[in-house]
Amino acid sequence: MSKVLLSATSLLAQRTFSYTPRVLSSTMTEALKQHGVVPDVIDKVPASIAKVSYPGNLSVDIGKVLTPTLVKDQPTVTWDADPSTFYTVCMTDPDAPSRKTPTYREWHHWLVGNVPGDDISKGDVLSEYVGSGPPKDTGLHRYVFLVYKQPGKINFDEPRLTNKSGNNRGKFSIKKFAAKYNLGDPIAGNMYQAEYDDYVPILYKQLGERDTFTDVVAVSRNRLNCLYDCKPATMKTLLTVTLFCTIGFALADVASEFQSANITSDILKGHGPTDLIEVKYGNNVVNLGNELTPTQVKQIPEIHYKHEGGVLYTLVMTDPDVPTRGYNREFNHWLVGNIPEESVEKGEVLAEYVGSGPPQGSGLHRYVFLVYRQDQGAITFDERRLSTWDGKQRRRFSIQKFAEKYSLVGPLAGNYFTAKWDESVPDLHKHLGF
Structure with missing residues (x-):
């Protein structure tokens, strides 16, 4: 100055x-x-x-x-x-x-x-x-x-x-x-x-900003380039938030966050992700445990994660707190396999997306996103395909058992938000047949 x-x-x-x-x-x-x-x-x-x-x-x-x-x-x-x-x-x-x-x-x-x-x-x-x-x-x-x-x-x-x-x-x-x-x-x-x-x-450099930012740009160049299509004010906001996250200035280690939230011990048998999945519901960004409402997460989110060219991945969104935290019974909200790189829309949908719907009085639920790599290439999944109407068939899911069954590698990346009941939940439960 x-x-x-x-x-x-x-x-x-x-x-x-x-x-x-x-x-x-x-x-x-x-x-x-x-x-x-x-x-x-x-x-x-x-x-x-x-x-x-x-x-x-x-x-x-x-x-x-x-x-x-x-x-x-x-x-x-x-x-x-x-x-x-x-x-x-x-x-x-x-x-x-x-x-x-x-x-x-x-x-x-x-x-x-x-x-x-x-x-x-x-x-x-x-x-x-x-x-x-x-x-x-x-x-x-x-x-x-x-x-x-x-x-x-x-x-x-x-x-x-x-x-x-x-x-x-x-x-x-x-x-x-x-x-x-x-x-x-x-x-x-x-x-x-x-x-x-x-x-x-200068402070950011002391905190390790340069190397991390370079890595993220290398992985996410296409996403960063798309910012130039935004309005100037929007682009400035997105670039600011991106820079803030990439330097690790507020974004704590993903594995530590999963461990402190007991996600690693509850559903992953001690092996948590190390990279972050970018999850955005319009203007609402998922950030390692921040609270979003069921109303805010009704629609399929935008997903980005670190990936390799030509590799297939599996993505899941699961709730380990059904019916309340402590039961560790997962509800399968979204499951997509055979995803080419990070093109989720081109993957094989095993369970159509269903937003959060915690029962009234059951407190905050954790909604966990995980990405696994399919080292063996394309997989023939022998799972029943679940529509948004299939609620009962989504209960008692286990991402750990699913990953072991198909020899998935990971989870490589993760993120999660928390949510509690709001006035949109009864309609969702009715749609799911509860």
């Missing part, structure tokens, strides 16, 4: 937020609620303010606009701490990839536990510090600092993350983390806002 632009940004921040200290001293609750930290990140406002300072005596005030360039280095965080007590400190972004469409909420930038007093240097670093890196044209992101008082020293069962990769930082929830370790509500907090500047590409 040029010195002129940096100076202009600083002046704008000073002019716009010169009132911040007064607001902080009197209405911290209103300030955090105004910026949506409550309820987007936490349910209860902390009782006090955490003092956050970046190199150069740059202080963080609630809502202040800073640049990624200014916050690239780890800050100093202090609060009214008891030196005999352990604390957890977190910095998290609930606006990934943007505040308007926070598909990957939250992306955590820093996580340190077992901090004695407020000496973070002596804490247990669970995730090394990564500065702000909002994708271009996604607007202001909120970067929230929270401090929790621990009930004692904790043996954290979390992967240790370096600042050289973005994997496993996306789809984080500080609320769930706090609940897991009985941390209670945060005792101190603060936040600033930031949007893209010229430092962000």
